[in-house]
Amino acid sequence: MVITSDICGLRKSGKIKKMIRDENKKYFYFPLGGKLSKDIIFNKLKNLLNKIKYVTEENYKDIAIRLDLNKSEEISIINEFFLSFLITKFYINNESILYIPKDISIYIEIPNCFDNYLSKFDILNIFKKENISIKNMPSFNYQKEMINIFNTILEINSNDGIQKFVSKYFNKVGINK
Numbered sequence: 001m002v003i004t005s006d007i008c009g010l011r012k013s014g015k016i017k018k019m020i021r022d023e024n025k026k027y028f029y030f031p032l033g034g035k036l037s038k039d040i041i042f043n044k045l046k047n048l049l050n051k052i053k054y055v056t057e058e059n060y061k062d063i064a065i066r067l068d069l070n071k072s073e074e075i076s077i078i079n080e081f082f083l084s085f086l087i088t089k090f091y092i093n094n095e096s097i098l099y100i101p102k103d104i105s106i107y108i109e110i111p112n113c114f115d116n117y118l119s120k121f122d123i124l125n126i127f128k129k130e131n132i133s134i135k136n137m138p139s140f141n142y143q144k145e146m147i148n149i150f151n152t153i154l155e156i157n158s159n160d161g162i163q164k165f166v167s168k169y170f171n172k173v174g175i176n177k
Contacts, residue, residue: 002124004110005132009166011140012132016066016107018141025064025105026055033070033111036077042093045085049098060101067108075120082123139163 001019003012020027030048032041052063067085072078084091089100108127110118118124140159142150150156156165 001106002108002110002118002127002129003132004118004129005112006134008112010132010134012109013066013068014141015130015132016109019107020064020066020105023064023105025062028052028063028065029068030065031068031070032078032081033068033072036072036074038077038080038093041077041081042091042096042098045091045098045100049100052101052104060103063101063103064105064107067106069108069117070111071117079121079123082121086123086127134167140166 003016005012017027028048028051030044032044048065052060056063069078081091085100086106089102091098091100108124110124140163142159142162147157147159147162150162150165154165156162
């Protein structure tokens with residue numbers, strides 16, 4: 001599944017984490033962006049797969065990866081990685097091969113950029129997409145520590161209060177769509 005949003009701060013990460021939690025799966029984070037090479041991706045993927053293997057030997061249906069795509073100029077390398085990671089389920093670098101278990105759930109978070117970053121990755125069009133807009137922003141579910149910070153600074157003491165504050169702020173700066 002590919003998750004996008006209209007603007008930054010609409011809780012794409014929170015939505016993905018909640019979806020994984022609701023499915024009772026083990027969460028693994030895989031950031032990808034910036035200056036990339038096949039070597040860098042291979043090593044990062046190898047480390048991730050080793051962590052996953054440490055947690056489970058066989059049942060990969062209980063595993064979910066949040067692939068947090070960040071802005072990068074290495075579009076062709078990322079497109080090649082997507083083909084390998086999402087379709088063929090193996091990634092080759094030099095003479096080494098990594099196999100990606102087919103049962104792992106993968107959620108891809110697309111960054112908000114000045115250009116339409118998603119349009120650079122045609123392969124993602126074959127996957128289910130969900131866009132988060134201000135109107136369908138997921139409910140806040142902050143832990144007590146975070147609520148205490150809002151309470152100390154803004155005298156807001158609940159998730160609902162934080163949600164109302166954020167919605168009101170978006171309306172004031174003209175972002176509400």
